[in-house]
Amino acid sequence: MPSAIRIHRHPLSGHSHRVELFAKFGGINHELVDVDLLSGEHKKEPFLSLNPAGQVPVIEDGDTAISDSNAILVYLARKYAPDWLPTDPVLEAEVQKFLSLAAGDIAHGAATARLVTVFGAQLDAERPKAVAKSAFDRLETHLDGRDWLVGTTPTVADVAIYSYTAHAPEGNVSLDDYPNIRGLLSRVEALPGFVPMQSTKVGLAA
Numbered sequence: 001m002p003s004a005i006r007i008h009r010h011p012l013s014g015h016s017h018r019v020e021l022f023a024k025f026g027g028i029n030h031e032l033v034d035v036d037l038l039s040g041e042h043k044k045e046p047f048l049s050l051n052p053a054g055q056v057p058v059i060e061d062g063d064t065a066i067s068d069s070n071a072i073l074v075y076l077a078r079k080y081a082p083d084w085l086p087t088d089p090v091l092e093a094e095v096q097k098f099l100s101l102a103a104g105d106i107a108h109g110a111a112t113a114r115l116v117t118v119f120g121a122q123l124d125a126e127r128p129k130a131v132a133k134s135a136f137d138r139l140e141t142h143l144d145g146r147d148w149l150v151g152t153t154p155t156v157a158d159v160a161i162y163s164y165t166a167h168a169p170e171g172n173v174s175l176d177d178y179p180n181i182r183g184l185l186s187r188v189e190a191l192p193g194f195v196p197m198q199s200t201k202v203g204l205a206a
């Protein structure tokens with residue numbers, strides 16, 4: 001049996017959660033390594049040798065270190081759980097589109113709005129809330145008549161979108177107007193191996 005991959009993460013980070021979630025869904029042997037963001041562990045050695053960008057998550061798989069949550073999902077799917085990443089070029093491009101959405105308007109929208117309430121970030125929440133609403137409007141329309149974002153089975157796209165979308169209400173972005181999105185979140189939560197992200201308003205600001 002290959003040795004466990006190490007997932008360096010923070011329990012309140014949605015980027016970290018998507019990697020942990022996928023490791024569970026893919027049945028990938030892993031261990032979680034908590035990074036103390038409060039003390040700035042991610043901005044010092046030895047963490048910076050793993051990821052010079054100073055961000056969680058990072059995985060170590062043997063001698064290989066990979067950062068960027070979506071890059072990690074693609075790596076893990078290709079290596080350990082290929083059913084989660086289509087090889088058809090059109091479907092793969094569709095998956096990539098949603099990974100870009102997760103790294104773009106979801107990160108700058110719902111995730112950033114949550115930074116204010118959970119982590120006490122000093123920024124105006126109105127702009128990220130508007131970005132979140134625009135992204136969710138598009139997702140809601142896309143999901144009309146679909147169970148999953150791409151194709152007929154769950155892919156890494158659904159995992160990448162899940163964490164910050166499910167936790168958008170923590171940033172005061174309501175999901176009440178988005179029944180299709182709530183349906184997708186419920187389907188993800190019903191998959192074998194699902195683990196919730198820690199949900200608390202006691203974050204770094206506390």
Ligand SMILES: O=C(O)/C=C/C(=O)CC(=O)C(=O)O
Pocket residue numbers: 013014015016055056057067068069070103
């Ligand atoms: O790995 C990513 O895709 C992005 C990570 C970050 O932006 C770091 C964070 O701020 C976070 O973990 O939420």
